[in-house]
Each structure stands twice: as C-alpha cells, then as structure tokens.
Amino acid sequence: MDDQRTAATPDEDVVELLLHRHGEIRNLFDEVRTTEGDARREAFGRLVRLLAVHETAEEELVHPLARTTVPGGEGVVADRLAEERRAKEALAQLEELGPGEPRFLPLLDTLRRAVLEHARAEERYEFVKLAQETDPATRQSLAAAIRAAETVAPTRPHPGVESASAGSMAAVVDRVRDAVRRASAGSG
Amino acid sequence: MPAVSDLSSVIAATTQWLLHAYPTTGRAFSAELARAQARQAVTVACWLRYPDPADVALLMLLGPGGAARLDEIAGTDTTEADTAWRTWVDEVAASWAACLLADPELAADAVDALAPGTHIAGRPVDFRRLTAPEELDRGAAVLLRHPDLLAPVADLHRASLLDLLGTAREAA
Ligand SMILES: [Fe+2]
Ligand SMILES: [Fe+2]
Numbered sequence: 001m002d003d004q005r006t007a008a009t010p011d012e013d014v015v016e017l018l019l020h021r022h023g024e025i026r027n028l029f030d031e032v033r034t035t036e037g038d039a040r041r042e043a044f045g046r047l048v049r050l051l052a053v054h055e056t057a058e059e060e061l062v063h064p065l066a067r068t069t070v071p072g073g074e075g076v077v078a079d080r081l082a083e084e085r086r087a088k089e090a091l092a093q094l095e096e097l098g099p100g101e102p103r104f105l106p107l108l109d110t111l112r113r114a115v116l117e118h119a120r121a122e123e124r125y126e127f128v129k130l131a132q133e134t135d136p137a138t139r140q141s142l143a144a145a146i147r148a149a150e151t152v153a154p155t156r157p158h159p160g161v162e163s164a165s166a167g168s169m170a171a172v173v174d175r176v177r178d179a180v181r182r183a184s185a186g187s188g
Numbered sequence: 189m190p191a192v193s194d195l196s197s198v199i200a201a202t203t204q205w206l207l208h209a210y211p212t213t214g215r216a217f218s219a220e221l222a223r224a225q226a227r228q229a230v231t232v233a234c235w236l237r238y239p240d241p242a243d244v245a246l247l248m249l250l251g252p253g254g255a256a257r258l259d260e261i262a263g264t265d266t267t268e269a270d271t272a273w274r275t276w277v278d279e280v281a282a283s284w285a286a287c288l289l290a291d292p293e294l295a296a297d298a299v300d301a302l303a304p305g306t307h308i309a310g311r312p313v314d315f316r317r318l319t320a321p322e323e324l325d326r327g328a329a330v331l332l333r334h335p336d337l338l339a340p341v342a343d344l345h346r347a348s349l350l351d352l353l354g355t356a357r358e359a360a
Contacts, residue, residue, distance in 0.1 A: 045216050052220030056317060060228070064312035088221075088324060095217045142311065148196035149227065153204040153273035158251045 014142040015127045018062065021054050022119040029112040033105065040099045048095060051115070055084045057146045058122070065142065066126040069133045076125045083118040087111065194244050195234050195307075198252045201276030202234070203227045205255050206285060209262045209341070210331040218328035221317075225289065225329050228318035232298050233284035235307045236352060252278040261340050283345035288318060290335040290342055294353075295319045301353050 028047040035043055063080060067073040090111045097104055130139065203226045212222040238244050255277035259266050266274070288295040296319045317325055321333070331337055 048217045049220055052217060052224065056220075056224040059316065060314050061311070064314045068312060085322070092217055092324060095215050138311065145311075148199070149231075151196040151200045153201040154197045154276050155270075155272055157272040157275040158254070 011136075011140055012143040012147075013131075013136065014062070014139045014146065015131045017143045017146060018058070018127060019123065021050075022123070025050060025054065025119065026116060029108070029115070032099070032108060033112075044095075044099050048091060051087070051091060053150055055087065057149050059084060060149065061142060061145050062122075062126065062130075065134070065138075066130060070126055070129040080118065080122060080126070083114065083121070087115055087118065090114070194248055195238065197276050198247065198278050198281070199227065199230050199234050201252075201273045202230045202278050202282050202285065204273060205258060205277045205282055206230065206289075206332065209258075209264065210329075210334075210337065212328050212332070213330060214328055221325050221328035222332050224317045225321060225325055226285065226332060228315040229285035229288045229295065230281055232288060232295070232302065232315060232318065233281040233349075234278065235302055236284065236298060236349075237278070237281055239303045239307075247278075252276055252281075255279070255282075257344075258282055258341065261344070280345045280348070283341055283343075284349045286338040286342035287346050287349050289329070289333050290338045292319055292321065297353055298349075 025047070028043060028050060031043040032040055032047055059081065063077045067077045070076055090107070094104065094107050094111060097107065203223065206226045206229075207219070207223060210222075212218040238247055252275075255264075255274040258264075258277065258279055259274070284298075288298055295315075299315050299319055302313075321329070326333065335342075
C-alpha cells in the first residue's frame with residue numbers, strides 16, 4: 001500500500017488529500033475488475049486495506065468535524081456512517097467469497113457503485129462545506145492527523161536506542177519528566 | 189501540529205507489537221479492523237502519557253524504550269530479522285492500550301480524560317472502533333480484546349493509568 005503514502009507536505013489540505021484517496025479507491029476497483037488470478041488477488045488485497053484505512057480515518061477525524069461544521073451535520077454524518085457500515089459488511093462477504101468465485105465480480109460491482117456513490121456524497125455534503133467553513137490551518141492539521149493515522153511502523157531503529165537498556169528507559173523518561181515538570185512549575 | 193507526526197512512529201510500532209502478540213484469526217480485512225482498534229487504543233494511551241509538546245520532545249530525545257520487557261512477558265521469538273521497529277515500542281503505552289482494549293468503558297473514560305489542545309488542536313475526534321466496537325470489530329479482535337490474555341501486559345502499568353484517570357476525574 002505504498003501508493004497511498006505519497007510524501008506529505010506540511011501545508012497539505014485535507015480536502016485535497018481525501019479527494020486523492022477517493023481517486024485511488026476508484027482506480028483500485030478498476031484494477032481488481034480488469035486483472036485476473038494472482039494479480040487480481042493482490043489488487044483486491046490492496047483495495048481491502050485502502051478502504052479499511054480510509055473509512056476509519058474519515059470516521060475518526062473527518063465526520064466529527066463535519067458534524068459540527070456542516071449545516072444539518074448530524075443527519076449528513078449519520079447517513080455516511082450507515083453507508084460505511086454497509087460497505088464494510090459487503091467487503092467482508094466479498095473477501096470470504098474470494099476473487100476466484102464466479103459471483104465475485106457482480107458483488108464487487110455492487111460494492112464499487114455503493115462506495116463511489118458514498119464518496120460523491122462525502123465530497124458534495126462534507127468536503128465542499130469543510131473547504132468553505134474551516135480555516136486552512138484546521139484543514140492542514142486534519143491532513144497531518146490523517147497522515148499520522150496511516151503511518152506504518154518504522155524500519156530503522158530509534159536513534160537513541162543503543163545508549164541504554166530498553167527496559168529501564170520508561171523509568172528514566174518518567175524521572176526526567178517529573179524533574180522537568182517540577183522545574184517548570186517552580187519557575188512559573 | 190508537530191506533536192501529532194512525531195508520535196506517529198511510536199504509535200505505529202506499539203500498535204504493531206500488540207497485533208503481533210494478539211493476532212487476528214481472520215483475513216486481511218480482519219487484520220485491518222483489528223489494527224484500527226489497536227491504533228486507537230495506543231493513540232489514546234500516548235496522548236494521555238505525552239500530553240504536551242515538551243513530553244513528546246523528551247520522548248523523541250530519550251527514545252520510547254522498546255519492546256524488550258514486553259517480548260519477554262509475551263514470549264516473543266525475537267530472533268526474527270525485523271527487530272528495528274521494536275525499538276520504537278512504548279511499553280507503558282502498550283500496557284495502557286491493553287487495559288483499554290479489554291474494557292470499552294474504561295476506554296470511554298480515557299477518551300473523556302484527553303486534554304483538549306496539543307494533539308487534537310481543538311478538533312473533535314471519534315475513537316468509536318475502540319469505545320464502541322461492533323460485531324465485525326469484535327470478531328476481528330477476539331485475542332486483542334480478551335481480558336485474560338491481555339492481563340500480563342495490562343497489569344504491568346494498569347495502576348498508573350487508573351491513577352491518571354482518577355486524577356482527571358477529580359479535576360473535572
Ligand atoms: Fe467514507
Ligand atoms: Fe471517503
């Protein structure tokens with residue numbers, strides 16, 4: 001899923017990021033549809049992961065802001081959450097079935113239409129309003145939060161790791177932090 | 189919001205440790221559903237443990253400590269090649285996250301106790317995969333949410349979490 005982790009820029013806008021993800025989802029549906037065998041299995045695996053990560057990030061970070069920002073936000077968000085739940089159930093069924101089954105493609109197409117319609121509703125009722133009603137700093141911090149939620153575990157060791165035995169570090173952090181707190185409380 | 193991205197490697201590695209120790213029994217989608225729950229639990233734990241930028245800066249300087257003691261407790265085979273990420277694991281955050289995964293009510297209390305400001309920058313956040321898991325979520329996280337299986341990890345630092353939440357409740 002490297003394709004969904006293009007480099008983040010500090011001034012990235014959340015609406016651009018989400019529209020980009022919707023494009024990736026649309027393309028992956030096409031890829032699953034037009035490939036066969038192992039290639040289809042591999043593309044479907046990427047689609048499953050991308051959809052799961054994207055919908056969770058929206059539920060966690062985007063819908064809560066839309067709920068309070070968009071006119072009629074409660075209802076708009078309730079509709080989107082219901083669509084996301086149905087999509088998850090369909091996706092689980094589709095995975096259970098497997099890409100080799102004859103029923104896979106028709107079910108995939110049903111899911112594709114539902115997901116793309118869901119994405120269009122988000123764009124129309126949430127993203128446009130977020131772009132109008134929120135300031136750029138909020139949208140940038142939201143994009144950063146989505147990037148953070150997508151982060152995978154580092155492949156290089158932490159630079160400070162060789163200086164101390166790992167087990168004792170938690171205690172050291174606590175002690176230093178308490179000292180810093182006491183010092184700043186005393187000076188402030 | 190530098191604090192958000194600085195913590196993300198620690199959150200991702202600690203999440204990965206929990207998922208290795210308590211793997212899903214299902215397929216790729218189940219693994220993602222389990223990951224979302226673990227990541228939300230670890231995020232809440234890290235935000236509670238490192239509430240302001242000075243905490244995060246110190247963590248980055250000293251390092252999160254690594255998974256050595258956790259691996260000992262869980263009996264992990266660490267002879268495998270990919271051990272680098274384990275140095276980014278935060279033992280206390282893993283333990284607190286285990287407490288939250290075992291107990292959705294405690295998780296809801298923990299979310300309520302999050303300080304507004306630093307990490308969420310005044311924005312609302314919904315951690316409902318953690319606090320209100322649905323059937324699909326629970327099915328994907330049978331081991332990850334099993335209180336008896338989580339206990340050895342959760343017990344490590346449960347007392348300090350309950351202390352912190354108790355203090356937050358008195359202050360509220
Ligand atoms: Fe969505
Ligand atoms: Fe979306």
